Amino acid sequence: MKPELGVCYYPEHWPETQWAEDAARMRETGLSWVRIGEFAWSRIEAEPGKFTFDWLDRAIETLGAAGLKVVLGTPTATPPRWMLDKHPDMLAVDAQGNPRKFGSRRHYCFSHMGYREESARIARILGERYGKNPHVQAWQIDNEYACHETTLSYSRAAVEGFRDWLAQRYQSPEALNRAWGNVFWSMEYADFSEIDPPNLTVTEPNPSHVMAWRRYSSDALVAYNAAQVGALRPLTNAPLIHNYMGRVLEFDHFDVGDDLDIASWDSYPIGFLSDRLDDSPEHKRRYLRQGDPDMQALHHDLYRAVGKGRWWVMEQQPGPVNWAPYNPAPLPGMARLWAWEAIAHGAEAVCYFRWRQAPFAQEQMHAGMLRPDSAPAPALGEAAQVAAEIEALPEIRLAKAPVAILFDYPSGWAWETQPQGADFDYFELILETYRGLRKLGLSIDILPVDSDTSDHPLLLVPGLFELPDALKLRLAARKGITLIGPRSGTRGPEFNIPLPLPPALPGLDATIALTESLPPSAPEPLAQGGAIIRWLERLEGTADVVEETASGQPVLMRSGGLHYLAGWPDAQALARILFRACGELGIETRDMPEGLRLRDTEVYRFYINYAPEAVSFDGLEIPAAGIAWKETK
């Protein structure tokens, strides 16, 4: 199957007379998919139970007739105003206890059963009408779960849901008290009805309490999604998709992904560089109009795992957006580069967001493929070029990467609950690890914790908060090199420090005797160069020492292939550690020029140049913001 391109389109925003021409231009551009409907509830059901489908029928027909395949969205991210009259308590409530108001989006609480049923109802009604429609070839459920920090809601419904969830998990208050260590500050409960979410406490709440709240909140979101899946499944054979966002760790995407057929994500490289990347001003300046060289690829690999191999980019940034602190335009070529990079990572489809820039409402400064006056915006031509290039190439098939990183959403919650050092962030640890591998020219697989890793000679397990015994045994039994840490396995499932002390890896005599978090001003230099930053564990034991501090404290210990890394390495130290491991395993590494990245597929090697200047490499001249490929087999 060849990769396809698509676009997000809102027929309800435009005169019906324009639909056919829009559809024709989409086809001319080489687009195959068009996503519609995900914010149109007020036009489908303007009053409770009063449905208006004729416009949507005609829109689907017009698009389909032009040869486009439709992704139809359930419109549940934007419940209409009348929903609040039916369910006044459905609003999400913030940590200060204020209900969030109507007039924007995502204003519902995942725990509210009434709204959950309304969502399943509208999904069912759409499924009944369009489930067998030949033009509707995929479904999107809701839109960008958790965007705008909407996973956690402190509503009455959430409080009650949390208590039920606790009762099922712990069975008795005594068990909960024991599990959480509530004896600590006389925090013991006599009844589940006494337990609130952990907000508005005087000083920090029990981290076990917070972790339970985070798990519950993720589960509520998963159940909310499952309700719509349950409504749609019997009514359609088309795949069910959700479009996740970038750097969102608030809920367990693997759990949601288990209920869906395809994972997709919304990729805004320039917006994300500006609003959610922690990096130096120089780095942000250099990549201002391209996005970070590793941020997109990491998400591609992650969402490939969430989608169990099937994944899309559902929204691809086409030009300046409206929501970042600063919104510059992409360099010419980036709208093409981003699409090709996704394809190189295995995307089945890349859909640009959006067709025509809306001249009204919240996103009026968000560029589209067309300007508000329907003239082409820069992305249109670049998309057409990608479409033509796809046409000219044979199918792109994935290859297994030589390296894998285990990724785990609850670890994100764990270290947010208890950072211990102000700058300890799980996503950053993953991103820096990933970047370290990419700078050596490697392709990477991101995997959930319970994956089979036997085909990956090198496996990295940074910051995985819990290492159950079965996992430890599997990791210790692996061939190749397994690099665990920092901080991995330092908590049990209830957020307690396990005994014997971590990491307690079978066959590796190394114990964390003491843990330090380090301010940016105090890196700990390593004997071989580079330094440990942010996090340093003091290891004791007899395992072989591979790296140590300048003062002789062991930092990386191993026994055969099983390694424990007792600190957060800076880029120099990380590069050396990874280079040594790859060398030992015979994995070929390259010293990549700044901003150039490689991605290997079965037949092709892709050269992706995020740099603002041209680069020569492997006999290729890759222009600024350019992409190139050649056959490796």
Next chain:
Amino acid sequence: MKPELGVCYYPEHWPETQWAEDAARMRETGLSWVRIGEFAWSRIEAEPGKFTFDWLDRAIETLGAAGLKVVLGTPTATPPRWMLDKHPDMLAVDAQGNPRKFGSRRHYCFSHMGYREESARIARILGERYGKNPHVQAWQIDNEYACHETTLSYSRAAVEGFRDWLAQRYQSPEALNRAWGNVFWSMEYADFSEIDPPNLTVTEPNPSHVMAWRRYSSDALVAYNAAQVGALRPLTNAPLIHNYMGRVLEFDHFDVGDDLDIASWDSYPIGFLSDRLDDSPEHKRRYLRQGDPDMQALHHDLYRAVGKGRWWVMEQQPGPVNWAPYNPAPLPGMARLWAWEAIAHGAEAVCYFRWRQAPFAQEQMHAGMLRPDSAPAPALGEAAQVAAEIEALPEIRLAKAPVAILFDYPSGWAWETQPQGADFDYFELILETYRGLRKLGLSIDILPVDSDTSDHPLLLVPGLFELPDALKLRLAARKGITLIGPRSGTRGPEFNIPLPLPPALPGLDATIALTESLPPSAPEPLAQGGAIIRWLERLEGTADVVEETASGQPVLMRSGGLHYLAGWPDAQALARILFRACGELGIETRDMPEGLRLRDTEVYRFYINYAPEAVSFDGLEIPAAGIAWKETK
């Protein structure tokens, strides 16, 4: 009419035995005006309906007998405690939904009809008693509207007022939905009663919604003021004044000004430098004890427009204040300089705030003309010097400036609603434009949008969010040079992007194809030097290119005198653009020494030296913090 000096005085703060002596010293100092009463409600009406006027009668008589003219304030900025028992819901409510509490000032909501009537009532009662009093020669209504961010209130009264206002403006919910583009995220309303103020939404609300809320809130303030005007007008022939604050754009001052006779403002140059000027640390260090060299002048020119030619400084900083982050003392001479600068800009009166420093309550660290022990503070002697100098000079008459800038309060709301770039601020754009002109030695007029500009050879229209067709035609028909942009005309009245795309100026073939906001780290260099910062529009069209980026992108295009500037110029670029325009128009420019400013009146040219060092210019030696003048005719 010669300019006059005055002072703010609080007889209720001092023993009655001291009043006569105070009045005599005011006259000795050369003061003509004394403002009283604006915070004295609890002393005038200690219980509802129980009035005590004898003290105020005697205070006015004592001051008047000494030869002083009284400005009498309505005390509505500080409703007494019993008012809350009568109107418990009159309190302003903050954006988090908390009612603001008693114990400070400005705690009322402009939308509350009960309090609006109470305010008209107290104004009427004061008017009845003092409207014909020969000593009361002017009235001040309320005090510093909007100070402490009090324009927006989320009270029940405001919610209801907003809905009424919406119903009158749009007539039907359907019309409102269309105007705002509420289809966008299913934000459509079926009834005006469903609409709330745009606070506490999950992510941003519709900018059209916010803009309507801003317009409503300004209108409510205007109506509140008008209620007091309506009460006083029939009772007095003395002029009605309000004292506005510095850098307050929350309500439309031109609308309030239309109902009054004189505009005044409260000028705190050193406090404002510290708490509301965005500039470099070096700039703030240099002008620490003088205030910014352009901030006062800009406000003088702006409030001259608000007052339709008649304006005062109602409160002039005399020494250190109490409310800025840091409160240093003015350089010797500044209390004189500031007064003279106001006079050079046409002030009819300059009143120092306050007579004697209060040794109690909130402003006990705010200097006066006297110390708390009645000894002279530094400002007293400087005021006496100004009074003597006025005496020695003939009348100062205004001259029309060669340059005008259009100023528009709704544009401030528009770009605050949708900055798009984190540092896009309308006031700053105006101030930098104004500063650029002043550094060329120019005098400037600030004008509301509907002004006749035919006498101004050079007209600048930066950041004016809406350009109605009639205005476009007028601007295109002007003689001289008209410089529009950046961002001008990029929104319609309902905050939508207009079609054809902006600026769509008659006769100027230039269209904004794409817009970027730029972080401080990424200025876009211009071919002729300097750079575009913050905001850059990509122009297409056939108009003549006057300025372009180093990479050849047009930035300033013209057709005859009509120019469009497609970016925010840095100081170097702005200077060149303005210098070129002035040269073309034959307007004489000067290269002003750092900190020295000129101001031309009909006969005199004033040399105002904000620098902390003496400067020689035009054969004059102007000392640090000094002022000089010479006849130009």
Next chain:
Amino acid sequence: MKPELGVCYYPEHWPETQWAEDAARMRETGLSWVRIGEFAWSRIEAEPGKFTFDWLDRAIETLGAAGLKVVLGTPTATPPRWMLDKHPDMLAVDAQGNPRKFGSRRHYCFSHMGYREESARIARILGERYGKNPHVQAWQIDNEYACHETTLSYSRAAVEGFRDWLAQRYQSPEALNRAWGNVFWSMEYADFSEIDPPNLTVTEPNPSHVMAWRRYSSDALVAYNAAQVGALRPLTNAPLIHNYMGRVLEFDHFDVGDDLDIASWDSYPIGFLSDRLDDSPEHKRRYLRQGDPDMQALHHDLYRAVGKGRWWVMEQQPGPVNWAPYNPAPLPGMARLWAWEAIAHGAEAVCYFRWRQAPFAQEQMHAGMLRPDSAPAPALGEAAQVAAEIEALPEIRLAKAPVAILFDYPSGWAWETQPQGADFDYFELILETYRGLRKLGLSIDILPVDSDTSDHPLLLVPGLFELPDALKLRLAARKGITLIGPRSGTRGPEFNIPLPLPPALPGLDATIALTESLPPSAPEPLAQGGAIIRWLERLEGTADVVEETASGQPVLMRSGGLHYLAGWPDAQALARILFRACGELGIETRDMPEGLRLRDTEVYRFYINYAPEAVSFDGLEIPAAGIAWKETK
């Protein structure tokens, strides 16, 4: 009496089978004291009125039998969950009006009479059971009052308590209005029931109002503590102690201290450096693993005063903590150094917090003397060394210091209420003064305002907001040198500026004519070097000028020994001023190497090296993080 060591222990956290072994190891280490019970309410009284004492009986017996003396805590800092059902309104309420929730600690309001009685009840019940127990040799009441900013609560109980307190203080609303100057903004009250706490006002409330609220809140805390004292006193002869925190000024510790027998404090040098010390990044980097060289000593001297001579360290940091932004480990030697420094300042006991690191709940990352697996942590060996060294030395007896500083909690509230300059902080002024003395090698006494200072040749009175006449007379009559200011005596008891203008010191003709606060960018250089920073008062008068600015403005004036310092000196200026005063008085000073400090006791001089490098001084070689002593008599 020789100093003793101890430890904090939580028998309820560990299996009973482990207690005896723990106790034996404590004794082996050389510990004498063990603090228990202060968070155990839910284990003592799991349901209202249902007591379980058997475990506590056995714990005390086990510890006592091993030879340990027990400090028994009243568990009132952590009321159990059922308390909220009995007293739903007992929760502290934050300044936004939100009640704080259960699930952490210190969630009660000091003003709530129901909870105050519950606290006295549990104290009485514990006193009845253990008041005569031979092993219980001291009591701790509650835990860390005010920690996590819990002094101020805006609950209904506090509002009512405040009104009663006001009625008692002022007797009539008229008197209160006069005292506060409520005429200022029509803030006058007709009844005490109209007065609220000063939160949520539009702009700042009256500082007299805030100051009254701060006094009331401190008094409520003092009364809360007194209720427990009242319950325990009749039941035990053991001393009553509270453990105060570092840099907490929210309540008047001297008032609490008056009701207790011993003051103690919880000393976390590395945590405090990170989270509550204002200093340069270089300073914080240098002392990252040692703590600030003066912060602990200042608190030791302060709490010696609070304890009227008797004081302990109740919690001594043993290793990394869990609550600061970054949590590095101490340098080897610091756990010994800190204990010895406390002893040099007269501590009767130093107790490490805690025995074994808890592997669960909020403080699981807080190091103990043992690791969670009971292996020794670094502090255990250092404590054993201290114990052995104490054994080897004779008793340490205090000597009176040559210098004293007056310290006053209400002055902290005053300048927080009205900083006037953003960085004017009372504690910092005290700490910098103290540091200036220490850098000259001096030992210091900190004293409450009403102390006899006749034995201290040099007395410093910085920032004391109120100087009652009796105090002025006492200070003026002193022998030696008395250095008052900056800002001392500039307010009356109701927070008004007194007349005649401050400082109005008998026999010293110097008056503050004007006051400035200076931003960090604008220090005012002094003629003899160094500068005034932050705060500068313009003095007038005929007293002798000792220091003046480079421009000739007097800054330090004197008449005989009575000095007034009219600004905040930087380190260089302060050093000169103190050096001159000591020289005049014949007090020997030293030029201390960076990080080395001296402390004189009756017989021994202690050399305390906070520096990360060894230092030679007085013929001694003191290692990094090391301590030394020699006999001086």
